Amino acid sequence: MLSIKNLHASIEDKPILRGLDLDVKPGEVHAIMGPNGSGKSTLSYVLAGKEDYEVTDGSATLDGEDLFAMEADERAAAGLFLAFQYPLEIPGVATMTFLKAALNAQRRARGEGDLPTPQFMKLVREKADGLGISTDMLKRGLNVGFSGGEKKRNEILQMALLEPKLCVLDETDSGLDIDALKVVSEGVNALRAKNRSFVVITHYQRLLDHIRPDIVHVMAKGRIVRTGGPELAHELEARGYADYVGEAAA
Amino acid sequence: MNAEVRSIRTAAESALVEAFAAVGPSLPGGADVTERRAAALREIAERGLPTRRVEDWKYFDLRALMREARPLAAPISDAEIEAARALLPLAGFDAARIVFVNGQFCAALSDFDPLPEGASATWLADALGDDGAALLDRGEAPAGNAAVALNAAFVADGIVLRIAPGVAVARPIHVANVQTGAAHAAFGRVAVTAGEGASATIVESHVGSPEGHQTNTHVAVTLADRADVTLVKLQDEGLGTLHLATLTATLGAGAKLSSLALSAGSAAARQQVYLAFRGDRSTAEIRGAGFAGARRLLDTTLVVEHDALGCASREHFKTALDGEARSVFQGKIVVKPGAQKTDGKMMAQALLLSEGAEADAKPELEIFADDVVCGHGATVGALDDELLFYLKSRGIPQKEAEALMVQAFVGEVIETVEHEALRDALTARSERWLIARD
Ligand SMILES: Nc1ncnc2c1ncn2[C@@H]1O[C@H](COP(=O)(O)OP(=O)(O)OP(=O)(O)O)[C@@H](O)[C@H]1O
Ligand SMILES: [Mg+2]
Numbered sequence: 001m002l003s004i005k006n007l008h009a010s011i012e013d014k015p016i017l018r019g020l021d022l023d024v025k026p027g028e029v030h031a032i033m034g035p036n037g038s039g040k041s042t043l044s045y046v047l048a049g050k051e052d053y054e055v056t057d058g059s060a061t062l063d064g065e066d067l068f069a070m071e072a073d074e075r076a077a078a079g080l081f082l083a084f085q086y087p088l089e090i091p092g093v094a095t096m097t098f099l100k101a102a103l104n105a106q107r108r109a110r111g112e113g114d115l116p117t118p119q120f121m122k123l124v125r126e127k128a129d130g131l132g133i134s135t136d137m138l139k140r141g142l143n144v145g146f147s148g149g150e151k152k153r154n155e156i157l158q159m160a161l162l163e164p165k166l167c168v169l170d171e172t173d174s175g176l177d178i179d180a181l182k183v184v185s186e187g188v189n190a191l192r193a194k195n196r197s198f199v200v201i202t203h204y205q206r207l208l209d210h211i212r213p214d215i216v217h218v219m220a221k222g223r224i225v226r227t228g229g230p231e232l233a234h235e236l237e238a239r240g241y242a243d244y245v246g247e248a249a250a
Numbered sequence: 251m252n253a254e255v256r257s258i259r260t261a262a263e264s265a266l267v268e269a270f271a272a273v274g275p276s277l278p279g280g281a282d283v284t285e286r287r288a289a290a291l292r293e294i295a296e297r298g299l300p301t302r303r304v305e306d307w308k309y310f311d312l313r314a315l316m317r318e319a320r321p322l323a324a325p326i327s328d329a330e331i332e333a334a335r336a337l338l339p340l341a342g343f344d345a346a347r348i349v350f351v352n353g354q355f356c357a358a359l360s361d362f363d364p365l366p367e368g369a370s371a372t373w374l375a376d377a378l379g380d381d382g383a384a385l386l387d388r389g390e391a392p393a394g395n396a397a398v399a400l401n402a403a404f405v406a407d408g409i410v411l412r413i414a415p416g417v418a419v420a421r422p423i424h425v426a427n428v429q430t431g432a433a434h435a436a437f438g439r440v441a442v443t444a445g446e447g448a449s450a451t452i453v454e455s456h457v458g459s460p461e462g463h464q465t466n467t468h469v470a471v472t473l474a475d476r477a478d479v480t481l482v483k484l485q486d487e488g489l490g491t492l493h494l495a496t497l498t499a500t501l502g503a504g505a506k507l508s509s510l511a512l513s514a515g516s517a518a519a520r521q522q523v524y525l526a527f528r529g530d531r532s533t534a535e536i537r538g539a540g541f542a543g544a545r546r547l548l549d550t551t552l553v554v555e556h557d558a559l560g561c562a563s564r565e566h567f568k569t570a571l572d573g574e575a576r577s578v579f580q581g582k583i584v585v586k587p588g589a590q591k592t593d594g595k596m597m598a599q600a601l602l603l604s605e606g607a608e609a610d611a612k613p614e615l616e617i618f619a620d621d622v623v624c625g626h627g628a629t630v631g632a633l634d635d636e637l638l639f640y641l642k643s644r645g646i647p648q649k650e651a652e653a654l655m656v657q658a659f660v661g662e663v664i665e666t667v668e669h670e671a672l673r674d675a676l677t678a679r680s681e682r683w684l685i686a687r688d
Contacts, residue, residue, distance in 0.1 A: 072642035073644075076645035090654075093655065097654070101646050102644035106645040158644060
């Protein structure tokens, strides 16, 4: 599904990713944990195609397709989805308008026609209900006046609607209360499928109690420094990152 | 006096003088009107068309933009009426429609009889006979304004609308102006008088073929005490047209004027607004949205004069520019001595979609009272890359992402139009611009 080899990326000539390798197979859930500033969000942005970052070496492919040869919107149409750590507010663009534009743009990119509005409305309502997102919120400007938790739920709504192949969740659990964490996790779990993969970036074991990963990675200083099973997350929770920070620096 | 007498006229100035000599005597109105017209033309003949050296016209060099004066439009032919029919704007919008083609009333395309209850109309030519030269007054516009003077000199057709005191006219009245046929000059005047406590919505539209027409309109509104008037304008002239437009407004006490203009067309357009509060506790909302691409020019020049107690004014203008287009906003809030408790806020915002686009804003306050709250601001910026990335990361292509954001930007102003069909039509027009970016 996702194959990253020796990825180096920098921002403003400052290297952030320094030889990162990651291989995610169809249907797998990978968790990435790591200290603040280790480059987790950078990795997600580089994959999604944010222009501020310069890829200086390495490759990333999604089902064999070179991600770096595509624009951000083309990557999305190819099946990549990034749930933002900090979803942005866009006043004046109604959430509903935005969802429709996104879904139809992806359908067009795949050579399908626009979804008729009544069908679209029904689809959104269905998915929004499950996530506790009200009609009023859908009418408001995108994320405008949404609480932190509502913004995160809105990210999951987009993911559910767009049905991507690869979902990268950047700290989707941060800012969520206990109930919202459950709602969001259930939303994610409902999307788990044998040809859909997840990369879940988080600082907390708590999320991984709900979304059970197959593989856990530790990222430090721009590289994956250790890979293990779900038990690795528990170990990190108990011991912190001290070992890895030293190791990667060496 | 700064009325320097120039011995050498430009081709346009000579043509205007000759045209007036030829048609002046046959323009409607009695001797006093003819004298008023002649005086207006003399201002142009003596001073010439304003150049950028005239402060008020610094960004809109009329002498350069009007190298030639187009001939006055000939009487409209059947073929022109048919061509105009195809161009008629706001077709799906239910209103009493009064249509002028090439500056001349066109009964065949109009559909207003009878006018909504409480509204009455007199054709300008008749009114000039009845009311005389006062109808050509400059209203709240400054003395010597070239666009106002040209209009007073040449305007032959137009309409005087009266809204009876106390009547709320629900059905909008739509004055449509269509230019078609060979490049020509067309003048128009709409005078609106709203009686005490009256309310009405007047819609004004301008469309035309791509030839280099020159249009000049003056809309003069007078609001008696507690009158409530909504003005909506769609300027969608052909892309070769030079559009000069003046709105003058005088407000009595407790009155409300709400105005929105969408500027989508023309090669160069200047919208002048001169508004004065003459009665206490009135409010005015003057808004504008504009788009331009290529090498087009949009100028908004506005003076809001607070000359009464406790009046509130809001001016909000937004333009989106592509290519090498340029927008100008010159706005001034004047607070006269004694106009205490004035509340005035003015904002001009421009969004530049290309390297070559340019926006100039000159907001000013001139305050002669001490107990007032006034503010102004101006912003010029590009689209936010972070927001664009967010949209693109959901599969929305660059151009479409930009369109969504520009629509949101101007939507803030367009959405203030309460009439739904009208708001939808203006939104649809902006969506079309976002595809063409012309
Ligand atoms: N726009 C930028 N300009 C300069 N440095 C940046 C920029 N964006 C990120 N960085 C730096 O890159 C490094 C990695 O940041 P990143 O946000 O990827 O970390 P992270 O692992 O997601 O951290 P956290 O756990 O706090 O979310 C940090 O040192 C950060 O300061
Ligand atoms: Mg991060």
